[in-house]
Amino acid sequence: MSPVTSQRSARTDAPTAAGPRLEEDFGFAIGTVFRAYAKALEAAIGDIPGGPRGYFVLSAAVQGQAGSQRSLAELLGVDRTVMTYLLDDLERVDLVERRPDPADRRNRHIVATEHGQARWEELRGPVEQAEQRTLEALPAESREALRTMLCVVAGHLTQSEQMVHACKVVEELEGPQKRASPPRRARRRSAF
Amino acid sequence: MSPVTSQRSARTDAPTAAGPRLEEDFGFAIGTVFRAYAKALEAAIGDIPGGPRGYFVLSAAVQGQAGSQRSLAELLGVDRTVMTYLLDDLERVDLVERRPDPADRRNRHIVATEHGQARWEELRGPVEQAEQRTLEALPAESREALRTMLCVVAGHLTQSEQMVHACKVVEELEGPQKRASPPRRARRRSAF
DNA sequence: TATTGTTATACTCTATAACTATA
DNA sequence: TATAGTTATAGAGTATAACAATA
Numbered sequence: 531m532s533p534v535t536s537q538r539s540a541r542t543d544a545p546t547a548a549g550p551r552l553e554e555d556f557g558f559a560i561g562t563v564f565r566a567y568a569k570a571l572e573a574a575i576g577d578i579p580g581g582p583r584g585y586f587v588l589s590a591a592v593q594g595q596a597g598s599q600r601s602l603a604e605l606l607g608v609d610r611t612v613m614t615y616l617l618d619d620l621e622r623v624d625l626v627e628r629r630p631d632p633a634d635r636r637n638r639h640i641v642a643t644e645h646g647q648a649r650w651e652e653l654r655g656p657v658e659q660a661e662q663r664t665l666e667a668l669p670a671e672s673r674e675a676l677r678t679m680l681c682v683v684a685g686h687l688t689q690s691e692q693m694v695h696a697c698k699v700v701e702e703l704e705g706p707q708k709r710a711s712p713p714r715r716a717r718r719r720s721a722f
Numbered sequence: 723m724s725p726v727t728s729q730r731s732a733r734t735d736a737p738t739a740a741g742p743r744l745e746e747d748f749g750f751a752i753g754t755v756f757r758a759y760a761k762a763l764e765a766a767i768g769d770i771p772g773g774p775r776g777y778f779v780l781s782a783a784v785q786g787q788a789g790s791q792r793s794l795a796e797l798l799g800v801d802r803t804v805m806t807y808l809l810d811d812l813e814r815v816d817l818v819e820r821r822p823d824p825a826d827r828r829n830r831h832i833v834a835t836e837h838g839q840a841r842w843e844e845l846r847g848p849v850e851q852a853e854q855r856t857l858e859a860l861p862a863e864s865r866e867a868l869r870t871m872l873c874v875v876a877g878h879l880t881q882s883e884q885m886v887h888a889c890k891v892v893e894e895l896e897g898p899q900k901r902a903s904p905p906r907r908a909r910r911r912s913a914f
Numbered sequence: 915t916a917t918t919g920t921t922a923t924a925c926t927c928t929a930t931a932a933c934t935a936t937a
Numbered sequence: 938t939a940t941a942g943t944t945a946t947a948g949a950g951t952a953t954a955a956c957a958a959t960a
Contacts, residue, residue: 552781552782552785553873553877555781556853556869556872557763557777557849558778558781559875562879563879567748567749582749586750589744589747593744657749668875676871677751680868683755683868684752684755687755688754721774722773722799
């Protein structure tokens, strides 16, 4: 079977019931775009330790948006222990720096080094190109619209998560009423 | 530091140079939305083996779009060996079935069982809800627009990948001229 | 006592290599 | 010889648990 024609050749069964085909499925689409962009971004950033994830930490640091390691880990959706290793690697190549927070010495404030700042500036072009190439199927205005919509959703989700966190804190302050979920182990990876 | 206020509290440094802030970054946004949707979808589909990935295989099977295991694996961005395990699990709970392709008995044609078809129908509501909840920050028309744009990009990317594959085949047919990349090992995961 | 961050360890997921069968 | 699929295994990535420092 030729790979170019495989798209239609498998329909030997009766025409399937109504319903969204895979090409019209939101999940399939965002998964595909996500993977493609991740791959393009990874190529664009070269040797930044930790790949795209390390790049986002650097971004946050450059922009002064990286608060504590914990809040940064939550923002990026990684475990706080993973953040430790990631920062070790980024610090080792002199891209970021951990600074103890004078206000609460348990916290580490993550800041970009001068070299990190410079490296980040260098990467802006290639990263932008990676995005444009990934979205090349869309006209320029649509790309902007897509980006804006995703940012709106992401902003909302980030806030919601913070609210959930805040609520949990309040909940616990108000009294421990029969935890619905005990410490809970054995989760599953959200691999797509 | 309160989690609700942490968004701005870290800016103790000089105001950073111009440039996209993290909230305006395409990669950060799509990563966040992707993770949130993956989580919501995983909750929605319950006990389907393989999580979202298993669900997409089932979708493809139901819609008669699952050709060979290999083409399906490529479409979903997973290794063909992973696809083997995934199908083992889905077959074990009677959701899909492997059928030898009479035309080329090396290929296995993946089809949904009756139970798989029924289960998939049941899931359409919950899956739709998961999508709507994830995108709740957008008005309904925008959600449609977002989905359409992502599908356009995904469709294009899928085709491109098939082209790349086809070109590689042609290239090899035309003669092995000093492979730029030798068999190549030690890749890196595209974790975001 | 609770929280941040670190370390060690166990586990899960993934991919490489080797193999079978088909072509 | 080349490809689809399977199996075994090694490797990468992740998360749990225990700990130290600070609040």
